[in-house]
Amino acid sequence: MSILAFVTAVAAMLCFSLAMARHHRDLFGRPPSRPRQLLYRLLGILGTALCLLLNLRDGGGEIGMVTALGQLMGAGILVGLLLARVATAGMNNSRR
Amino acid sequence: MKLRQSMTTLHTWGGLLPSWLLFVVIFTGTLACFDKELEHWMRPALHGSSGPASASAQQISDWLADNVSAPLHAYWIHPPTERTPFWQLGWEEDGSGQRGRAVFDPVTGAALPETLGGDFFFTLHYNLHAGQIGMYIVGLAGVFMLAALVSGVIIHRRIFKDFFTLRPRAQGQRAWLDAHNLFGVVGLPFHLVLAYTGVAIFVAAYMPAGGMVAYNSDPLAFYHEVQGGYHRNELDRPAGTPVPLDQLVTAAQQQWQSTDTGWIIVEHPADASSVVSIRRRDPSRIGSPQDTLSYDAFTGELLHQQQTPPAYRGYIWMVGLHMAQFGGSLIRLLYGVLGLAGCMMLVAGNTVWLRKRAARQTPGLHLVQALNTAVFFGLPVASLVLLWANRLIPAELEHRASIEAWSFVLTWLAVTLATLVSSRQPLARARALLGVMAALALGLPLVNFLTAPHSHLLVTFGTAPELALVDLTLLISGVLLAVAMARYRPRQPVPAARKTECGESEVTV
């Protein structure tokens, strides 16, 4: 259950990052359109809420809050590292 | 702009000056999350044994009476738990204040060979093994960290826009600044909460003003009212026959309707005023329970149940939030990862400072570089060597805990000396040390296999996952370190005129 919650956290962070021009460009070659941006942000918020809900269900109020926040922060770092990897790979490809 | 400039000054100096000390605090703190798991791993005599846990609190108390002749101010016992499957005992001698520690097999009640255990990292974390003065130094470093965090937030202009940004191939120190920001900003709630709760734990020592003004500096009155506990002064009359400890533990369990008892504390055991206090355990809450029961040691009469005022309960909650002993392994895993992120944030920030001034040949550059290598690499290497020593030092040797401690200290000194005399470039030094760390981490499960037949990965993988996880973490860390060493290569610098399609010139990392 915590793995599922973590996956939702990663998905949420990914959505938030894709709402940003720089990261969307790294993955898809162009910045997101305005409606797309709003959609990504909305999905991100939903994912965060879902992660929170799953953690609260698993660990109860107190501990669930802490694990949710921890998972979100961990997911944020992971997504940052992944995006860096993708962006660097993209740079390498474009040079060949 | 003036504010950003002034906050940059505060952030730079507030961050750089205590950075090496803070690295020690954060790194050992991260390890200390797992102090109980490490201590279990460091006691191979316990592994692979089975049988009902039949030793009792009274047995431990009897061992103490048989083996320690000095009159005692107090002693404390903790029954086995899932994470610490052994009896723990500590005592303080009357007069000299000297403290002792021992650990017992839960099945036989026999004393186990001594080891520094995970507690070594915990103590290093909160007072650098330097007693009161160390505690104040760590507290001061914590306040510096808070100032650095707050000023960092004020400086960071594009805090949301750059939230996920990490450009490893960027010019100069940009990549390191990105890393500093990623680990710092995404982990900001964690860093802030842990720095604040960390200094809050010893607030009574750091900020005596409240006790001075409202309790006329009377420490007994202060602690008595704030903690809601019980205290009985010595009567200077000889002790009677104490009630068996197990009887009192059972009474406490009945009172709480729970079998989860924690510390059993016996005060003034040789005096007629002796009190036995029993604490409850509850890892399902962040704040530890504050309903300690105090019994007369000779009549077994219940003298007091702790009544805590609400603000103190809030304080205990903050302490619990910092210590990460609540919940389960998920909490500790998250704290571990975020703690490492804190270390990386610190190292990256330090590196930004270094690189900004490398071209300018600023005075103090070599000192900073040497300190960086000595601390950022020395501490992890020394920690790994400590674990190696734990497996290599024979169990029968006297003072084996001291030998473990010496191996830690001497290793750290050796790394420091090697750094100072080395004529290699900092990059080559760093790579060499990464290699040493990788070798130590990967080699330890092998040493485990060779020296501890019940403790190594092949045995513990199925039967004792909490032990197996230590070996697995070592293997994974070793692989990551080896990968880091392989990739952390200086690349040939590209002539300044040429730029890649990405518009950024490729530079040595």
Added chain:
Amino acid sequence: MAAQHWRRLAASPLAELISRGLAALVAGYLLAFGATAFLSVYLPLPRPDRVVVASLLCFAVWVGAAVYSFAARRPLRVWVVLVTLAGVFCLAAWLPTDWRMRP
């Protein structure tokens, strides 16, 4: 000659940095001390709660003072403001000798 040298030193950026740094550390602690004492007396709570809450807030006060020490335009004014505030807080806290120890 020597006087001129000292005056130049006092006006140097390093001197200003040290002054602000010391203000953040020392004067900041004094302000936190005063604020803790003040709140330990004037918060409308029972005594143990007053003292615990006031004490736990002291680090926020200290860091706030540190930010002020560096953000303020003149370093000398920082010292005056922080030490005066600390003094006023301490006075207000210690003067009511019986009331400050009320349960």
